[in-house]
Amino acid sequence: MNTQSVFFALLLLLFLSCQEDEKVQTRFTGPEVAVGDGQAWTVVNTDQRGNPTSLAVEMDADAMEGLPTGQHHPPSYVLRLPTGVDLPPYDHITLDWNEHGHEPMHVYDVPHFDIHFYFISETERDGIGPDDSLAFNKPLPAENLPPDYLETPGGVPRMGAHVIDLQSPEISGEGSFTHTFIYGKYDGEIIFLEPMVTTEFLRTKPDVTAQVRQPQEWQHAGYYPTNYRIAYDAGKDRYSVVLKDFVSVQ
Template sequence: MKQLLTFSLLSLLFLTGCDKNNEPVATTFSGKEETLGNGKAYSWVRFSADNIPTSIGFTLTKGALDNLPHGGVALVLNLPAEAVGKTPFDHIMLDYLHTGHEPPGVYDVAHFDMHFYIQPLAERKAIPLYEIAPAKFDNLPAAGFIPSNYIRLPAGVPEMGVHWADPASPELSGKGKFAETLIYGSYDGKLTFMEPMVTYEFLKSSPNLTKTMPLPAKFAKAGYYPMKYSIKQVGDDIVVSLEDLMMMQ
């Protein structure tokens, strides 16, 4: 009887990782839920059937955009343990700014900074004010490690670093207003984050966006990097993800 039960349990475990044709299926692992507004936010990573990471992102559940404090939000989303070492990313940081930030007339509207950090959390939090360590902020990555068309934005931000933006984006080229854009970050000579920056209004508009990532020509740290990013309404949730991960050396 004991042998029969053991066989049955092993069979059940095998079948939960297979489809009806006994073929392995893709798997998604989720991180810890954190309270945001009247809802929740949580990170996740998705793997293919052969255990290759294919996408990484976070989900905002129903109500997460409601009752956000005017003083702003700074929320760390730890990645699920299954993502550690399998992707180059360390954690996700959501910053909500009710009145936006500089430059005036460009990013001074309610929006989320959605940082996907390659940099370890403790190292990131140790980044000081620009005035304290200008040499480290001004130590920019060598040519090729930031998308070639990107430009540096002024100075730097504590616990973040230097921000880089696409001058051809609507809000910087004068062709339109800021709704969503993709920012890169660096500190002390290294690429440190990728950041979809998205207005509150855009997130509330039932978004259905997928765009090709502007990519550096080189990566200091080998790993699975995204070819696309996506911002979508999925049922009652909003899902923001870095998609089509590919191994880059």
């Protein structure tokens, strides 16, 4: 085989290799769940090597309509992670609709979604009881508490306790609540990550990205976001709340 033939053979191999790379799946979607008049689901994106780059909850625009009203206990929709991709430490997600918001009054008492990205299983979450005050109030180790975050007293059954962002406008007194990022804990461990966003803000069809301040150390190996994004896709008429720009912790 002459030099020219070798050159073209190498080009052909390179082309075929690129074609194979394009076939690598990089978007994995979880099962759809009925929310309002629409649907919601989870999405994991990976790079060509299979490394996770983001984890999102997506919902179509109809999910914003026909949401339950007048319920004493706000509905919580359980969203399963996609199959075919491994993304520790995440186990499942709940999309919680709060028609009248929740405490504290004059801060979070407006219609909004709480999106809980849980590290624990549903069985473990269901085991969190109303009288678990010791576990609710057990502090995080200092190295696991993100800077300018405050552990609040008490907790919520089947959920956990909340660690709020002191830099958020609604907490610092610089503005009202549109979206924020909260940590969840139980028995001295971080058990969920929680973006919160008002329906009023979603209806502005936003595209905002905000930093997720990190603790000095994470308690478990896995992928953790350095940013989160809230966005509306006009072409697909859908909303997304995304944990993105992961760091890998071994």
